[in-house]
Amino acid sequence: MSEDGKLLLRSGRVIDPSSGLDARMDVLISGDKIELLAERIEVNAGMRVLELEGKLVVPGLVDMHVHLREPGREDEETIGSGGAAAARGGFTSIACMANTQPPIDTSGMVRYVLETAARTSPVKVFSVAAATVGLGGERMAEIMDLRDAGAVAVSDDGNFVGNSEVARRVMEYTRMAGLPFISHCEDPYLGKGGVMNEGYWSTTLGLKGIPAASEAAAVAREIVLAELTLARVHIAHVSTRAAVDLIRQAKKRGLSVTAEATPHHLVLSDKAVSGYDTSTKMNPPLRSEEDREAVVEGLRDGTIDVIASDHAPHCEEEKDVEFDEAAFGVIGLETTVGVVMTFLVSKGLLSLSQAIAALTLAPASVLGIKAGKMASGLTADITVIDPQLEWTVDPRSFASRSRNTPFKGWTLVGKAIVTVVDGKIVRQA
Amino acid sequence: MTGRKHLLGLEELTAKDIESILDTARSFKEVLERPIPKVPTLRGKTVANLFFEPSTRTRISFELAEKRLSADTVSFSASGSSVSKGESLKDTARNIEAMQIDMIVIRHQASGAPHFLARSLNCSVINAGDGMHEHPTQGLLDIFTIREYKKRVEGLRVVIVGDIAHSRVARSNIWGLSKLGAKVVVCGPWTLMPLEVERLGVEVTSSIEDALKGADVVNVLRIQLERQEGSLFPTLREYARCFGITRERLSVAKDDVLVMHPGPMNRGVEIAQDVADGPFSVILEQVSNGVAVRMAVLYLLSGLEAGDKLE
Numbered sequence: 001m002s003e004d005g006k007l008l009l010r011s012g013r014v015i016d017p018s019s020g021l022d023a024r025m026d027v028l029i030s031g032d033k034i035e036l037l038a039e040r041i042e043v044n045a046g047m048r049v050l051e052l053e054g055k056l057v058v059p060g061l062v063d064m065h066v067h068l069r070e071p072g073r074e075d076e077e078t079i080g081s082g083g084a085a086a087a088r089g090g091f092t093s094i095a096c097m098a099n100t101q102p103p104i105d106t107s108g109m110v111r112y113v114l115e116t117a118a119r120t121s122p123v124k125v126f127s128v129a130a131a132t133v134g135l136g137g138e139r140m141a142e143i144m145d146l147r148d149a150g151a152v153a154v155s156d157d158g159n160f161v162g163n164s165e166v167a168r169r170v171m172e173y174t175r176m177a178g179l180p181f182i183s184h185c186e187d188p189y190l191g192k193g194g195v196m197n198e199g200y201w202s203t204t205l206g207l208k209g210i211p212a213a214s215e216a217a218a219v220a221r222e223i224v225l226a227e228l229t230l231a232r233v234h235i236a237h238v239s240t241r242a243a244v245d246l247i248r249q250a251k252k253r254g255l256s257v258t259a260e261a262t263p264h265h266l267v268l269s270d271k272a273v274s275g276y277d278t279s280t281k282m283n284p285p286l287r288s289e290e291d292r293e294a295v296v297e298g299l300r301d302g303t304i305d306v307i308a309s310d311h312a313p314h315c316e317e318e319k320d321v322e323f324d325e326a327a328f329g330v331i332g333l334e335t336t337v338g339v340v341m342t343f344l345v346s347k348g349l350l351s352l353s354q355a356i357a358a359l360t361l362a363p364a365s366v367l368g369i370k371a372g373k374m375a376s377g378l379t380a381d382i383t384v385i386d387p388q389l390e391w392t393v394d395p396r397s398f399a400s401r402s403r404n405t406p407f408k409g410w411t412l413v414g415k416a417i418v419t420v421v422d423g424k425i426v427r428q429a
Numbered sequence: 430m431t432g433r434k435h436l437l438g439l440e441e442l443t444a445k446d447i448e449s450i451l452d453t454a455r456s457f458k459e460v461l462e463r464p465i466p467k468v469p470t471l472r473g474k475t476v477a478n479l480f481f482e483p484s485t486r487t488r489i490s491f492e493l494a495e496k497r498l499s500a501d502t503v504s505f506s507a508s509g510s511s512v513s514k515g516e517s518l519k520d521t522a523r524n525i526e527a528m529q530i531d532m533i534v535i536r537h538q539a540s541g542a543p544h545f546l547a548r549s550l551n552c553s554v555i556n557a558g559d560g561m562h563e564h565p566t567q568g569l570l571d572i573f574t575i576r577e578y579k580k581r582v583e584g585l586r587v588v589i590v591g592d593i594a595h596s597r598v599a600r601s602n603i604w605g606l607s608k609l610g611a612k613v614v615v616c617g618p619w620t621l622m623p624l625e626v627e628r629l630g631v632e633v634t635s636s637i638e639d640a641l642k643g644a645d646v647v648n649v650l651r652i653q654l655e656r657q658e659g660s661l662f663p664t665l666r667e668y669a670r671c672f673g674i675t676r677e678r679l680s681v682a683k684d685d686v687l688v689m690h691p692g693p694m695n696r697g698v699e700i701a702q703d704v705a706d707g708p709f710s711v712i713l714e715q716v717s718n719g720v721a722v723r724m725a726v727l728y729l730l731s732g733l734e735a736g737d738k739l740e
Contacts, residue, residue: 206540
């Protein structure tokens with residue numbers, strides 16, 4: 001960095017969905033702030049200049065759904081390694097889920113995460129805290145306290161709060177705390193013991209299925225309770241047509257319901273499971289082609305607000321086993337941009353602006369964090385994407401400690417090449 | 430079967446592959462009828478039988494088939510093994526393979542376990558039943574038996590009755606029979622019917638009377654008693670009343686209907702005593718044919734040339 005700490009991002013295509021900006025511009029960063037966005041900014045001596053002709057300059061990407069495994073499973077990921085993976089993937093802010101060991105269900109744990117992140121992560125880490133003690137679904141966690149310690153949302157994530165009374169009280173508390181309640185919607189009985197989507201492929205492969213109805217039934221309950229409590233409810237990783245329909249109706253009725261979809265649910269169907277590749281085992285499972293198309297349509301029409309990776313690192317020993325035995329989950333921080341650009345933007349399913357909004361403004365707005373926008377005076381969290389860059393997914397080169405991706409060996413077009421956090425380049429390809 | 434290294438399921442075989450196995454099995458059946466029912470065909474080859482799930486007939490049938498072909502065999506069962514000490518399937522199998530094994534026969538409770546091994550090992554892998562997925566040699570011996578009696582498979586109405594959802598036998602039968610041109614009908618309570626099963630090309634019904642009408646073959650599946658506890662059907666009594674194969678029910682089938690069962694049977698539940706032991710039953714014949722069919726599979730996967738056959 002130069003003496004006066006100025007960085008000039010020159011001649012990139014600047015896209016900021018929050019202001020509708022999409023133009024070839026220069027961006028001047030001074031210290032940790034964006035000083036100026038202008039068509040042409042004079043280069044002064046000592047300014048560091050990145051020539052970005054043909055590149056996209058967008059607000060720093062936000063992934064509101066990642067698992068960092070620290071504390072408890074540092075062999076799979078740490079807050080530092082997850083942060084490094086985020087930086088490589090173009091994310092400047094990530095929110096980590098509470099299902100660590102022990103879980104993030106006390107203010108002390110929230111502080112531990114935030115302090116560890118400040119020391120070890122190149123990107124900003126926000127904490128999603130547990131909704132119930134020990135993620136057990138029975139006793140509400142100290143939600144006000146968790147918020148005061150810095151939690152930006154509450155969720156039991158992988159554990160759906162099956163007890164509707166508890167879920168109702170959690171929602172009332174999150175409303176009072178001004179936090180969103182993030183729900184992993186899965187009826188705990190339907191599909192119990194299932195390892196993939198129930199349908200033609202589970203029938204063919206002889207694997208126990210999880211019906212699409214298990215998601216829809218749970219989404220329906222959350223919507224009913226959102227109406228009762230007026231809480232802000234965010235539906236995590238939507239995977240089915242029925243859930244998209246329910247969320248669409250809820251939004252039409254003016255309820256405060258938002259939703260996210262993952263790159264893998266947007267691109268892969270349960271057909272990918274044939275061959276028993278455990279890197280296609282995830283929860284919710286990859287659904288039918290019809291479901292996949294409905295999720296894409298939901299994203300197109302705004303029913304689904306956010307693209308989130310649900311980055312779920314697992315070590316090789318937990319995946320290199322029989323399909324029934326394998327852990328659920330795939331990583332995504334380092335492939336999200338490439339997958340979204342290649343299969344949604346390039347194919348015309350999403351406009352560039354829609355895709356960027358789903359990766360910036362929308363998740364920042366759900367979490368209520370200062371991120372996802374680009375304007376003079378705002379914090380300089382910025383991502384530069386090369387939309388033409390063709391690359392092959394090689395998990396061995398990942399910063400994540402885990403390698404469990406279904407996109408291994410795929411050729412993608414589009415990649416984050418520069419990640420700027422608080423005005424500093426934390427990653428440059 | 431030319432060029433194939435593994436037998437993982439009937440789904441991936443062509444009709445020609447299946448016919449080639451069945452034709453080879455016929456030759457081996459003749460071997461089994463000789464005074465000394467043994468050939469040196471697989472001398473020098475070593476086969477490991479890895480049974481991670483209890484099995485009596487499949488295991489003995491494979492072991493006999495291997496011995497009749499003069500292969501060296503080793504057998505393994507999960508209890509009292511390194512698996513019970515927490516060793517992974519992959520490590521267990523790789524250790525066994527490291528002892529210069531040519532073929533592995535695996536029975537495992539997880540669907541896809543043989544596919545997983547086929548990816549991890551260099552030797553041939555034969556699926557002896559994986560979870561709810563496939564039991565290809567059972568499917569082959571069923572088809573072999575049908576072909577012996579009916580002289581054809583094409584155009585036959587074959588009814589599979591019972592727990593289709595959890596049955597690997599049903600899946601292998603469906604793939605194999607359909608490929609050879611049979612009309613396959615599956616029948617059972619909806620709770621035991623897998624989703625979208627009709628996309629496998631079968632007719633689906635919960636009416637046993639409709640299913641049996643004009644049937645050439647009835648393959649009766651075993652009802653696993655623990656399904657009752659999972660509330661997949663109310664009681665054994667009611668199941669027997671609604672779906673049990675009785676002589677009376679069989680009256681709407683063809684006069685020369687064949688009754689099959691992969692065993693072990695729950696007499697009086699899915700199959701009445703007098704049907705199991707009656708004139709239409711070929712249940713014991715299936716067991717006998719199993720050895721010949723497994724000999725054929727072992728032989729065809731061993732990579733031997735046609736001229737080496739049966740000497």
